[in-house]
Amino acid sequence: MSHRNARLTVFGRRLLVERVGSGRPVAHVAAEMGISRATAHKGVRRWRTEGDAGLADRSSRPRTTPHRTPAAVEARVCELRRSRKLGPARIGPILDLPASTVHRILVRHGLHRLAWLDRPTGEPVRRYERDRPGELVHVDIKKLGNIPDGGGWRAVGRTAGDRNRQATTDQRRSSTPVIGYSYIHSAVDDHSRLAYSEVLADERQDTAAGFWQRANTFFAAHGITVERVLTDNGACYKSRLFTQTLASAGITHKKIRPYRPQTNGKVERFNRTLLDEWAYLRPYTSNDERTAALADLLHTYNHHRCHTALAGKPPISRVNNAAGQYT
Known part of the structure; x- marks a missing residue:
């Protein structure tokens, strides 16, 4: 070469x-x-x-490798990696192999990074991506505990946090109590990773259907026509109302296989981004303050935050490229 x-x-x-x-x-x-x-x-x-x-250039790889590790030994190395998630330094002594040899075997079989493996099965993650924006949109819900007025224990410590929690509950007992959960409904486009989220009070069928109507309007404003929506098997998504809401807009509803959240992995990964870069980024003094900060995160994520799956560019760049507006 x-x-x-x-x-x-x-x-x-x-x-x-x-x-x-x-x-x-x-x-x-x-x-x-x-x-x-x-x-x-x-x-x-x-x-x-x-x-x-x-x-043309030719590979410098030799035609034969007589001293290569036997296939049975390589299979044993791969089996230990998948089943026990061991590294070269642990596998080497078990099979009486140098750690460097184990590492080369793992690289050869694409097992040298645990991040590339599905943790439950130990198999290499098979990633997919749709060819155009709107061909598939991932939808999911993330539940977060509400923050009492004055801040929870993360902001002010256990004693003051418990006091704020009790005071907020007593103060708002006659109305909607703040102590409970907020539900972050999110939709992520499979091709461009363009994301839309809202903090809502529950995960009922009418709430999920209303969220999708607003999310669909958001994608349409960016020139994206949604063709399919992928969800898990939550009760709100299995409801007739949610399916009819999609069908009325000409959208096909797809559900993942039970207990297989990896299929909906793009929005699952976005949920983790929400936790790291918004929900747990800093202590908040109220639930309203945290909710208000979501808009800034979404703008940063869609317009400025680099994405490894997009060659270091933000999602909006792929949306513009798909529309012929190269930036």
């Missing part, structure tokens, strides 16, 4: 062949190009035998 100091590239080999083909001696051409006669003859010979295909 070519490297940065290579004397010959595909273009260089073609130039070599053209000069030799014009009738010039191979030795003279080799001297001009700073290569040996043997290398020049090899390039000409490959071109005469294979044509233009013979000018």
Whole structure:
């Protein structure tokens, strides 16, 4: 394979062949190009035998590797990695292999990073991505505990936090109590990762249906026509109202296989981003303060935050590229 100091590239080999083909001696051409006669003859010979295909780079991998670790041993290394999640330093002594050899085996089989493995099964994660925005939108709900007025224990400590919690409950007992849970409904486009979220009071069918109508309006405002929606098997998503809400807009409803949240992984990963970069980013003094901060996070996520799956660009860039508005 070519490297940065290579004397010959595909273009260089073609130039070599053209000069030799014009009738010039191979030795003279080799001297001009700073290569040996043997290398020049090899390039000409490959071109005469294979044509233009013979000018392409070739792998430097040997045809045979007689000292390679036996396949049965490699299978045992992979089995220990999948079943017990052990690293090279742990697997090596078990099988009487150097840790470096174990690492090369894991790299060869794509098992050298635990982040690439599905934790329950130990199998490599198979990732997919739809071809265009709107082809599939992931929808899910994340439940968070409410924050009492004055701050919870994370902000003011256990004693004061418990006091604030009791005072807030007593103060609002006649109305809607703040102590309980908030439900973050989120929708993430599979192709662009464009996200929309709302903090709502429950996860009932009418709430989920209303959220989707507003989310669909959000995607439409960005030029995205939603074709399919993927959800888990929560009661609100299995309801007839939610399915009819999607059907009325010409959207197909898909549900994941039970106990298989990895299928809905893009919105599950977005839920973790919400926790790390919004909900638990700093202590909040009230539930309203935390809710108000969500809008800033969504704007940052969609317009400025780099995404590893998007070559370091924010989701809005892929939406614009799909619409032909290159930025």
